[in-house]
Amino acid sequence: MINFVAANIIVSYISIENYIKTIPKNIKGEIMLNEKIQKALNHQLNLELSSSYEYLAMSAFFESLNFSGFASWMRIQSQEENGHAAKIYDYILLSNSKVELAQINAPSLVYKTPKGVFEATYKHEQKVTASIHNLAGLAIDTKDYATGNFLQWFVNEQVEEEANALKILERIKMIEDSKGGVLYLDKELGKRAKSV
Ligand code: FEO
Numbered sequence: 001m002i003n004f005v006a007a008n009i010i011v012s013y014i015s016i017e018n019y020i021k022t023i024p025k026n027i028k029g030e031i032m033l034n035e036k037i038q039k040a041l042n043h044q045l046n047l048e049l050s051s052s053y054e055y056l057a058m059s060a061f062f063e064s065l066n067f068s069g070f071a072s073w074m075r076i077q078s079q080e081e082n083g084h085a086a087k088i089y090d091y092i093l094l095s096n097s098k099v100e101l102a103q104i105n106a107p108s109l110v111y112k113t114p115k116g117v118f119e120a121t122y123k124h125e126q127k128v129t130a131s132i133h134n135l136a137g138l139a140i141d142t143k144d145y146a147t148g149n150f151l152q153w154f155v156n157e158q159v160e161e162e163a164n165a166l167k168i169l170e171r172i173k174m175i176e177d178s179k180g181g182v183l184y185l186d187k188e189l190g191k192r193a194k195s196v
Contacts, residue, residue, distance in 0.1 A: 004118075032095040037144050040135045042100045045088045047131055050104050052081035052126065057107035058117050067182075069190030070114060075120075076194050080127060084154070091150050118169040125165050129158040 033041070047186050059074035092099050132154045139148035168189070175181025 019124045033092070033097040033147065034142055034144065036081060036138060037135075037142060037147055038092065040138055041088055041092050041097075041147070042102070044087050044131060044135055045092070045099070045130060046104065048081050048085035048088065051124065051128060052078045052085065053104055054107045054109070054123075055081060057109075058121070059113060061111040061117065062114070067114065067186045069186035069188065070117075073192045074117075076192055079194065080151045084157070087153070091147075095146075114182065115169070115172045118172055120163040122162065122169050125158065125161045129162060132158055160179040 055074050055078035059071045059078060062068075062071035062074060089099055109120050111120070132151065136148060136151045136155055139145075139151060168185075171185055172182075175185060
């Protein structure tokens with residue numbers, strides 16, 4: 001009985017090994033991204049995952065204040081950032097290159113008010129935009145047109161990301177001293193639909 005099981009395991013192992021050999025690689029079976037681009041994409045992957053972590057902490061902060069609409073908006077934002085990370089992860093693998101997952105730091109900010117949170121969000125999105133632009137510039141410099149094309153989605157997405165954060169920040173500034181206004185905005189933000 002034991003021999004039969006062992007034999008089956010060996011057969012399965014051989015089958016898996018043979019199967020792996022049949023997985024198509026790119027034509028030459030070589031890494032398709034140059035080292036600089038691969039490193040920069042992995043850096044961006046980490047930044048997107050860090051963003052997700054930061055926004056999840058913001059969501060928890062809003063939950064602690066019973067602002068369930070703000071909390072829901074931030075939770076969805078956190079999930080979107082995971083989606084951004086997944087796009088980059090898939091692209092690196094599709095390019096037959098190496099995903100290198102680095103440490104994700106604990107959320108660094110101390111949140112005190114909705115206004116403070118959205119100031120931090122806007123600033124953070126500006127940082128992400130700068131990072132995407134650097135990456136897109138590197139793709140141009142290295143004549144990596146495929147990566148440049150892939151990054152175009154992120155360039156456009158960042159316009160929206162910054163605009164959304166700024167719009168909410170401006171609305172918070174308008175109603176800052178009105179409890180009713182903040183509660184109304186909380187209700188409005190709670191309507192955000194999951195988009196990933
Ligand atoms: Fe993925 Fe909000 O940048």
